[in-house]
Amino acid sequence: MAEERVQRRLAAILVADVVAYSRLMEKDEAGTLERLKALRADLIDPRIAADGGRIVKTMGDGLLVEFPSAVDAVRNALDIQAVMARRNADLAEDRRMEFRVGINLGDVIIEGDDIHGDGVNVAARLEGLCEPGGVYVSGSVFDQVAGKLDAWFDDLGEQTVKNLARPVRVFRAQIKSEATADPNPVAEAALLLVGDADQLPSVGPG
Amino acid sequence: MAEERVQRRLAAILVADVVAYSRLMEKDEAGTLERLKALRADLIDPRIAADGGRIVKTMGDGLLVEFPSAVDAVRNALDIQAVMARRNADLAEDRRMEFRVGINLGDVIIEGDDIHGDGVNVAARLEGLCEPGGVYVSGSVFDQVAGKLDAWFDDLGEQTVKNLARPVRVFRAQIKSEATADPNPVAEAALLLVGDADQLPSVGPG
Numbered sequence: 001m002a003e004e005r006v007q008r009r010l011a012a013i014l015v016a017d018v019v020a021y022s023r024l025m026e027k028d029e030a031g032t033l034e035r036l037k038a039l040r041a042d043l044i045d046p047r048i049a050a051d052g053g054r055i056v057k058t059m060g061d062g063l064l065v066e067f068p069s070a071v072d073a074v075r076n077a078l079d080i081q082a083v084m085a086r087r088n089a090d091l092a093e094d095r096r097m098e099f100r101v102g103i104n105l106g107d108v109i110i111e112g113d114d115i116h117g118d119g120v121n122v123a124a125r126l127e128g129l130c131e132p133g134g135v136y137v138s139g140s141v142f143d144q145v146a147g148k149l150d151a152w153f154d155d156l157g158e159q160t161v162k163n164l165a166r167p168v169r170v171f172r173a174q175i176k177s178e179a180t181a182d183p184n185p186v187a188e189a190a191l192l193l194v195g196d197a198d199q200l201p202s203v204g205p206g
Numbered sequence: 207m208a209e210e211r212v213q214r215r216l217a218a219i220l221v222a223d224v225v226a227y228s229r230l231m232e233k234d235e236a237g238t239l240e241r242l243k244a245l246r247a248d249l250i251d252p253r254i255a256a257d258g259g260r261i262v263k264t265m266g267d268g269l270l271v272e273f274p275s276a277v278d279a280v281r282n283a284l285d286i287q288a289v290m291a292r293r294n295a296d297l298a299e300d301r302r303m304e305f306r307v308g309i310n311l312g313d314v315i316i317e318g319d320d321i322h323g324d325g326v327n328v329a330a331r332l333e334g335l336c337e338p339g340g341v342y343v344s345g346s347v348f349d350q351v352a353g354k355l356d357a358w359f360d361d362l363g364e365q366t367v368k369n370l371a372r373p374v375r376v377f378r379a380q381i382k383s384e385a386t387a388d389p390n391p392v393a394e395a396a397l398l399l400v401g402d403a404d405q406l407p408s409v410g411p412g
Contacts, residue, residue, distance in 0.1 A: 008275035010216035010311065010350070069214035070313045105216065107276045107350040143346055144216070144313040 007110040011066045012073035012103055012141065013123040014053070018061035019098040019132040027094070035097055036061060044080060051076040056115055064123075066115055070105050070144040077101045077135045078151060078175050085133055098133050102126025104168075105140040122168055125161045129170060139169030150176045213316040217272045218279035218309055218347065219329040220259070224267035225304040225338040233300070241303055242267060250286060257282040262321055270329075272321055276311050276350040283307045283341045284357060284381050291339055304339050308332025310374075311346040328374055331367045335376060345375030356382045 018024070024032040048055060048065055051072045056064040067073035081101065088096040104126060106119015122138055130136040137145070142153055152174045158167035224230070230238040254261060254271055257278045262270040273279035287307065294302040310332060312325015328344055336342040343351070348359050358380045364373035 008277050010218065010274060010276060012216065068216060070216060071214050105350075107354070140346065140349055144311075148313070 008107050009110060010105070011068065011108050011115065011119070012070040012105055013108065013115070013119050014063070014065040014067065014073050014077060014101060014103045015120075015123040015127040016063045016065070016077075016099050016101045017127060019100060021061040024097070032097075035095070039084075039097065043083060047076060047080055056113065064115075064120070066108075070103070070141050071148045073103050074135065074137060074141065074145050074151065074173055075149055077103060078149075078173060081133055081135055082175055088133075100127050100130040100132060101135045102128070102130055102137075103135065103141050103173075104138040105144060118164060121163065122161055125159075125168070126170060129159060131172075135173040137171050137173050139171065142169070142171045152176055214313050215316060216311070217274065217314050217321065217325070218276040218311055219314065219321070219325050220269070220271040220273065220279050220283060220307060220309045221326075221329040221333040222269045222271070222283075222305050222307045223333060225306060227267040230303070238303075241301070245290075245303065249289060253282060253286055262319065270321075270326070272314075276309070276347050277354045279309050280341065280343060280347065280351050280357065280379055281355055283309060284355075284379060287339055287341055288381055294339075306333050306336040306338060307341045308334070308336055308343075309341065309347050309379075310344040311350060324370060327369065328367055331365075331374070332376060335365060337378075341379040343377050343379050345377065348375070348377045358382055 018036065021032070044063075045055065051067065052069065053065045053067045053073065053076060056066050058064075065073075067076070081099065084097070084099060088098065102123045102125065104119055104123035106117055106122070108115040108117045108119045126136040126138060136156075137153070145151070146153065153171040154174070156170040156172055159170050160167050224242065227238070250269075251261065257273065258275065259271045259273045259279065259282060262272050264270075271279075273282070287305065290303070290305060294304065308329045308331065310325055310329035312323055312328070314321040314323045314325045332342040332344060342362075343359070351357070352359065359377040360380070362376040362378055365376050366373050
């Protein structure tokens with residue numbers, strides 16, 4: 001087999017960034033940086049670590065994260081987005097911060113602490129397609145997580161990805177309770193399952 | 207997310223066994239065991255280790271192996287099958303031993319040194335479908351290795367797998383030089399790329 005040997009491993013690759021980050025920075029540079037830093041420190045980084053993820057690198061508001069398990073990666077993203085939605089609901093509009101998340105599965109090339117390859121490019125592309133507050137995953141991820149999480153996956157069809165010949169099948173992932181028409185008691189219950197629910201703003205009627 | 211937490215990781219899962227092992231054992235129990243043991247010791251186990259694989263367990267003539275990379279798993283299987291084909295060509299028919307190999311990609315459940323889950327079942331099923339001396343891989347593996355190895359993949363279509371609702375797409379993997387109509391010089395060259403080519407039986411015309 002003639003391929004030059006490189007070190008590879010299968011990984012779930014998560015790419016996230018902040019919606020309209022440039023606009024937020026333009027309006028309030030110090031405040032935006034401060035809020036992002038606080039979110040990372042008290043929510044995002046600890047949860048990624050708890051789910052076995054590793055932050056490969058940050059690029060301004062962007063995050064590249066590698067998980068050993070696709071199931072854990074999707075669970076992690078859905079949990080964080082659910083907490084973000086709750087927090088944003090209690091904030092004035094100009095204080096809100098929303099994330100886009102894309103997750104792909106790839107046999108990535110390892111170089112020291114960095115990862116490369118198509119698998120990373122596709123994750124970034126999924127993130128670019130994702131709506132604010134959402135989680136988009138590739139067909140490869142869907143194949144590994146379907147039936148293993150309490151989540152719905154809406155098939156958004158095949159999307160062409162720059163520099164890749166084959167199109168990528170895209171799914172929108174949602175926590176089941178969010179995706180049901182039934183509003184709310186179940187969604188509240190889902191939030192109680194997250195790790196630091198006691199640090200969340202009150203979710204009761206008062 | 208309500209799934210009970212288990213430890214998971216993405217892995218390429220390889221299942222192999224010996225074709226007509228019961229018949230071989232019936233004819234020559236001690237000799238068959240001896241030949242399998244020798245093949246494991248001087249070919250199979252060292253190559254699996256060299257490609258980053260881990261032998262999870264053996265079941266008589268069966269092997270369950272986990273690789274961190276799907277690319278490395280397929281390369282490993284094709285290399286071993288190529289060496290086996292050369293060795294068998296130089297042996298009397300009743301001394302030959304052939305393997306079937308199935309490779310799948312799965313977000314497997316880890317329990318100590320063992321692995322479980324659909325991903326393992328599908329690998330075993332692919333192995334059962336495989337022809338002697340061949341390597342069958344799932345669509346999930348194909349998606350990760352296509353274009354990353356000097357190999358051809360024949361699409362064998364979707365196969366129903368016992369206890370799984372969704373059918374599995376099956377591909378036959380072959381080293382490119384084997385798959386071409388052009389007989390031999392290239393196949394010989396490919397063999398020279400394997401690790402211990404100097405220990406192989408002579409491949410020259412004499």
